[in-house]
Amino acid sequence: MGQLVWLITGCSSGFGELLVHHVLSRGDLAIATGRKLDKIKHLELAGAAALELDVTRPQQDIDDTVAKAIAIHGRVDVVVNNAAYIVMGGWEDIEYDQILAQFDTNVFGSIKVTRAVLPHLRERRSGTMVFIGSLSGWHGHPFVGAYAGSKFALEGLVESLSRETEAFGLKTLLIEPGRFRTKLLSPGNLQVMQSKIPDYAEASREHANGLAKEDQTQPGDTQKAAKIIVDLVRKEGCAAAKDVPFRFPLGPDCFSTIKEKCEETLNLLQEWKDVINSTNHDSGTDIGSN
Template sequence: MSQLVWLVTGCSSGFGEILIQQILSRGDLAIATARNLDKIQHLGKLGAATLELDVTDSQETINDTVAKAIAEYGRIDVVVNNAAHVTAGAWEDVEYDQLLAQFDTNVFGVFKVTRAVLPHFRERRAGVMVFISSLSGWHGHAFTGPYAGSKFALEGLVESLGRETEGFGIRTLLVEPGRFRTMLLSPSNLRAVTSKIPDYAEVSRANMEGLAKEDRKQPGDTNKAVKVILDLVRREGCALGKEVPFRFPLGRDAYETIGEKCKENLHLLEDWHDVITSTDHDV
């Protein structure tokens, strides 16, 4: 495959940072973005172009940034919507503004960045859109409703988008990582809302302690996951000669949890088939 130009959001740590490192090491061109340019200077030194991009900015601002990104190398071939954070807490404790902030980054930000890139891809009848979703786009763990809700929303939006745009030669890849060792659960990035309601207090505290213990101890190796993502986009390595699926879980935990959910849903449909299919008008 020829040299690709990648635009990646949220490159100051974790998946975004490693994506840029591996994109460059495979000989592709990378435009690394972050809301604070100081945090991606090291990626600039590696050879990436760098741009400031906060995905919660207005559509106009994001359009301007994407136009600068296109001007950098004359085109973008792959956009990776990676930036996100986790808001964790019980429904009754999370305020509306906190839920809105969660969706503003994880859903509306992705929407705006993708809308800024899409005319360029349509015009060229080419392009790959990568969305970093999550195992939480399949399974709503207790006390992480805002995050799970944002990733479920993303899954629906992206599934429709993929169908709308495949006719233009645009590929869509929805990646669903399990638990990977990044800064996602670090005290600086995790937005934890501990319960003020006695009924939830104990289990909420245990849950927050669980998340804190998991911080940078997750089983998933982010370097290995990123290598697979690059293979899927470039149709190399593990994806060589294969049809690349639209949806791609990553990690043993993702395999197990998504597998369980699929089985549960199939059982439900079989066990309740007659009731579920009994509601059409009588002809």
């Protein structure tokens, strides 16, 4: 595979920052983006191009930034939708605006950036769209429903995108990391709404303490994950001579959670098969008219 041009969102820390380094180390070109240019200056020094991009900006602004990105090297081959954050808060405590803001960044940001790049990729009949989903796109942990909802939303949106665009030779890759050591749970990035409702107070406090303890003790090595992501896109290393699947979980915690959920789902289908299959009209189905 020749040299690729990568456009990556949310590069000030974590997956985004390390991806930029890995992309450069493989001889590819990186366009690092972030909300504040001063937080990605070091990536420019490392050899990336840098552009300011807050994924919550209006579509027109994002279109303009993506046009600038394409102009830098004349093309973009890979777009990585990485920018996101977590707001913690239970259903009865979290403000509606906080849920909207969570989806604005984690879901609508990815939609806007991808819609800005997609015509370029489609016209060239080539490109890879990478989305950083999550274990939370499989499992809704308590008190982080807004985040889990945003990652579940990505699963469906991106699965459709993949099916819509594969005919144009475009590849879509939905990476689902487990717990990796980044700044996702660090003070300043993680937003915490402790419950003010006595019924939830203890569980909410325990959950917030659990997330605080997890910060910088997560088992996942983000360097290893970044290398695998570049391998999957470039079809090298672990992905050499392999068909790369659309969904790609990363980390043993993700492996066991997904396996358990699949097994639970299969058991449910088996146990309730007769009821589930009992709902068609007795006169028969007419699938052709749907």
